[in-house]
Amino acid sequence: MFYQFSVGQLECAVVSDGQPGPPFEPALHDYFTPDSGVPDDVLRAAAGRLTLTCGYNCLFVRTPDGMAVVDTGLGASFLGYGEYIEPLVGQLEAGMKSAGFSRSDLAAVVFTHLHQDHSRGAIWSGEARFPAAVAFAHASELAFWSGPVDAPSAQPHIEAARETIRLFGKRLRPFEHGAELLPGVTTVAAAGHTPGHSAILLESRGDRLLCVGDTFYDPLQLTNPDWATPWDLDQPASITSRRAILERAADEHLLIHAYHLPFPGLGRVERSGAAFTWHPVC
C-alpha cells in the first residue's frame, strides 16, 4: 500500500508497513491510561470508541542526494505484540516493490527514534535491509539506547534499538536539531517520547511537510494535547513537545505526516481554543 505526492520538487511517498483493522485494532485504554494522566471515564467520554486505528506509515523522499526513508516499520516475522499481528505488519518491502522502490536504491534511513516499530524494518533477522544506506538518529537517542535502560515501557525496544546501532555501525550518524541531513531534509526538536525523538522537516520551493513521528498516536491527542501514553518516557517533556509541534503546525499551515495515524497519515492541524483539531488531507 503506497501513496505518492510531492513537497515542492521533492517526490515523496508514504509506504505502509501495515495497519491492523478490526478486530485487531489496539484498545484505546492501552494508550491512554490513568497512570499517564487520563482517567478511564474521561477517556470514555472523549473518545466514543474503544479502539484506535494504528498505522505504520513510512515516509520516502527522493532528494538530490538519493532516496531516503523516514522510519522503517516493524519488519517481517514480528511477534512482539502477539501472534495475531505477524501477518498484518512487516509489509514495507512489499509496498516498496509496488511503488517501484528497490532496497538497494535507498541512500539514507532517517530515524525519528529507535523504538522497534520504527527501526526493526531496517535490521530484522540480523541483516541490514538497505545495504547502501547511511542512517541518521539524534545523538541523545544513540546515547540513551547504548547505556543502561531501566524504564519498563522501554524494555521491548532495547533489542531492535541496539541491533540498529550495531548493524549500521559507522554508517549511523548522530545528528543535533536544526541539522540538514540531506538537501531539503532538516531535524526539529521533539524530545520526550524518547530522549532523542525528533521531527523531520521537508522543504522545497516554499512547500513544507513536518514528519512528527510519535508526537501523537490519535487525533484525541490534538483535542487533548496533555494526554501522554505509557511509551512517552518523559511525559511532561512529551507534552511540551506535542504542544510546540502542534502550535507550529497550525500557525505555519504545515502539511503533517503522522506515523501512526490511519494510512497515509497526512493532514493539517488547526487551532481550536487551547487545543487543536486534525484534518486528514486524503
Ligand SMILES: [Zn+2]
Ligand atoms: Zn511508534
